Amino acid sequence: MANLHDIVQWCNQTLKANEFKDYAPNGLQIEGTSEIKKIVCAVTASEDAIDAAIAQQADVLLVHHGYFWKGEPYPITGMRGNRIKKLIQHNISLIAYHLPLDAHPVLGNNAAIADLIGLKNLEALDSSEKYPIGNIAYLEHALSPEQFKTKLQTIFDFNVVHLPSDKPQIKKVGFCTGGAQDFINKAAQENCDAYISGEVSERTFYEAKELGVHYFACGHHATERYGVQRLAQAIADQFAVETIYFELNNPI
Incomplete structure (x- = not known):
C-alpha cells in the first residue's frame, strides 16, 4: 500500500x-x-x-x-x-x-516507440526545446518505404497510412506520437527521410510530397x-x- x-x-x-x-x-x-x-x-x-x-x-x-x-x-x-x-x-x-x-527519455511515448522500431541514437527534433516532445533517430539498416510500412504495421497492429515522397530509402527518421502531423516541417528541416506520428490531415499529403519526407500515420492511440x-x-x-x-x- x-x-x-x-x-x-x-x-x-x-x-x-x-x-x-x-x-x-x-x-x-x-x-x-x-x-x-x-x-x-x-x-x-x-x-x-x-x-x-x-x-x-x-x-x-x-x-x-x-x-x-x-x-x-x-x-x-x-x-x-x-x-x-x-x-x-x-x-x-x-x-x-x-x-x-x-518527452521523458526512458518512460515516454517517443522513447518507447523508438525501442519498438529499433531506432538508435535519439536526438531532438527541435533543438530549441528544453525537453523535446519530438525526436530524430536512425535505423541500423536502411529500408525501402514499403519495407518500413510493413515493419510499422506489424509493430503497431494498425492500418498505417503512408504518404509517399520520392526518396528511395529510409534511414533517418523523425517522430512524435499522437497528433503531431504538422511537425513534418521540422523533420524536413532536419533532412529526415521519413516522419512518424499518429494522425494525418488532408494537407499532410501535399507536405510529404513537396517536402520530400515520407509520412507514416501509425495511429494516435496506437503510438x-x-x-x-x-x-x-x-x-x-x-x-x-x-x-x-x-x-x-x-x-x-
Whole structure:
C-alpha cells in the first residue's frame, strides 16, 4: 500500500511535470482515496477505462489523456460530468500526464516507440526545446518505404497510412506520437527521410510530397499505448502497488 500524494510527487519529479507548458494540468486531476493498492492505466480517461477501474476495484486511473483541456467549457455536465461523477462516487483518483509523458527519455511515448522500431541514437527534433516532445533517430539498416510500412504495421497492429515522397530509402527518421502531423516541417528541416506520428490531415499529403519526407500515420492511440504502461511499471517498482493496463483499441 502506498500514499496517493507520495506517488503523485514522485511522478511529478520524475517527469519534470512542472517544467512543461501544456494544454491541460499534469498530475492529480481528481482526488480519491489516499491509500493506494491498485492502479489501472489507460491511454485515455474514457468511460470504458473508468468502468474498468471500477471493475478492478482500483484506487487510481492513470492516463495520458485526462481532463480539463484548454478551451473546454467550465461546467461539469454531460459526458464529462458523467465520467467525473463515476470517479468521485467510487473514490478513484485520476492522474494524467500529457507532454511530460511524451518527452521523458526512458518512460515516454517517443522513447518507447523508438525501442519498438529499433531506432538508435535519439536526438531532438527541435533543438530549441528544453525537453523535446519530438525526436530524430536512425535505423541500423536502411529500408525501402514499403519495407518500413510493413515493419510499422506489424509493430503497431494498425492500418498505417503512408504518404509517399520520392526518396528511395529510409534511414533517418523523425517522430512524435499522437497528433503531431504538422511537425513534418521540422523533420524536413532536419533532412529526415521519413516522419512518424499518429494522425494525418488532408494537407499532410501535399507536405510529404513537396517536402520530400515520407509520412507514416501509425495511429494516435496506437503510438501512445506505451508511455503510460512504462510509467505504471515504474510506479509499481517504486511503491510496490499492483498495476493493470486497460486496452480499448481505438482505430484513430
